Amino acid sequence: MTIAINGTTRLYAIIGDPIAQVGSPKAFSERFAAAGKDAVLLPVHVPADRFDTIVPGLMAIGNLDGLLVTIPFKPRMASFASRLGPAAKCIGAVNALRREADGSWTGDMFDGAGFVRAMERKRVALGGRRVLLFGAGGAGSAIAYELAKAGVAAIAVADPQAERADALAKTVRAAVPACDVTAGRSASSGVDMIVNASPIGMRPGDGLPGDVGTLRPDMLIGDVVVCDTPTPLIRQAQQQGCTHVTGRDMLLGQVDAIVDFFAAASRPPASQRVTS
Numbered sequence: 001m002t003i004a005i006n007g008t009t010r011l012y013a014i015i016g017d018p019i020a021q022v023g024s025p026k027a028f029s030e031r032f033a034a035a036g037k038d039a040v041l042l043p044v045h046v047p048a049d050r051f052d053t054i055v056p057g058l059m060a061i062g063n064l065d066g067l068l069v070t071i072p073f074k075p076r077m078a079s080f081a082s083r084l085g086p087a088a089k090c091i092g093a094v095n096a097l098r099r100e101a102d103g104s105w106t107g108d109m110f111d112g113a114g115f116v117r118a119m120e121r122k123r124v125a126l127g128g129r130r131v132l133l134f135g136a137g138g139a140g141s142a143i144a145y146e147l148a149k150a151g152v153a154a155i156a157v158a159d160p161q162a163e164r165a166d167a168l169a170k171t172v173r174a175a176v177p178a179c180d181v182t183a184g185r186s187a188s189s190g191v192d193m194i195v196n197a198s199p200i201g202m203r204p205g206d207g208l209p210g211d212v213g214t215l216r217p218d219m220l221i222g223d224v225v226v227c228d229t230p231t232p233l234i235r236q237a238q239q240q241g242c243t244h245v246t247g248r249d250m251l252l253g254q255v256d257a258i259v260d261f262f263a264a265a266s267r268p269p270a271s272q273r274v275t276s
Helices: 024-034 048-059 074-080 086-091 111-121 138-150 162-175 232-240 247-263
Strands: 010-016 039-045 064-069 096-099 105-108 130-134 154-158 180-183 193-196 220-223 243-245
Touching: 010 024, 010 048, 024 039, 024 247, 048 064, 048 074, 064 074, 064 247, 074 105, 074 138, 086 105, 086 138, 086 162, 096 247, 111 138, 111 220, 111 243, 111 247, 130 138, 138 154, 138 162, 138 193, 154 162, 162 180, 220 232, 232 243, 243 247
Parallel strands: 010 039, 010 064, 130 154, 130 193, 154 180, 193 220, 220 243
Antiparallel strands: 064 096, 096 105
16 A cells, blocks of 8 residues: 655654564554545654653654554653543553644553454453463553453463552552452463563563463463564464464554544634635
8 A cells, every 4th residue: 555645644653662663653554544544653763761852842743643652651651641541541551642632632541452352353252261461561551451341350460570560450450349450470270361461572582471381272362562473472372272362463453443542633623724
């Protein structure tokens, strides 16, 4: 698909450190073109040590209508939003922001919704599942929240920063009391779903995100890492015949929701719109 860019093209950007791994620019730019929207999504590498300097300038660009956010900035980016949607408000992290007509920014988190939608497309039941989740950052927090809302029975959160895992468990328990959310470190005999929401698997030579035990064909496996070849966890899932979703599956699962989110931005009053 050929995408034309000219002086009227509206800009969206995805920011992260690193940024080379993201697949969003192609997916979103093609979706905009298919809908007849004169817009593109561009990758922008924001070094972590310059984040607080670069982001305000980026958000001041006049023809920038929205932002996507990837590692490691999802929690840090929440403070730049004028208001937060329900998922972002619960977990304190965002992965999408849109500019409103008055110049303010609305942010929300769609990683969890995209992951759940990708699982649902596999026609598997999530209700009653017992989950081992690796990673308590922005993506892991969003996935824990949405899985709890989807009716999983229990989630054990494993993260190298124990205090971060504890904090996420407490947050999700408060939001969805019916789900038993705890901090955990490895697979137990009752686990029937494993999710890698950490960056492990992104780089060549990476191994598994932690102790996953022995995979069984009845288990559901998910990995948020977007890459051209299967991650070590997805390879094991394939070998054992497990139903699984990849980072690309999750990306596709959230594209529709984010495009709708961008489209819902408020418009300027009729008297201020350019009609020529």
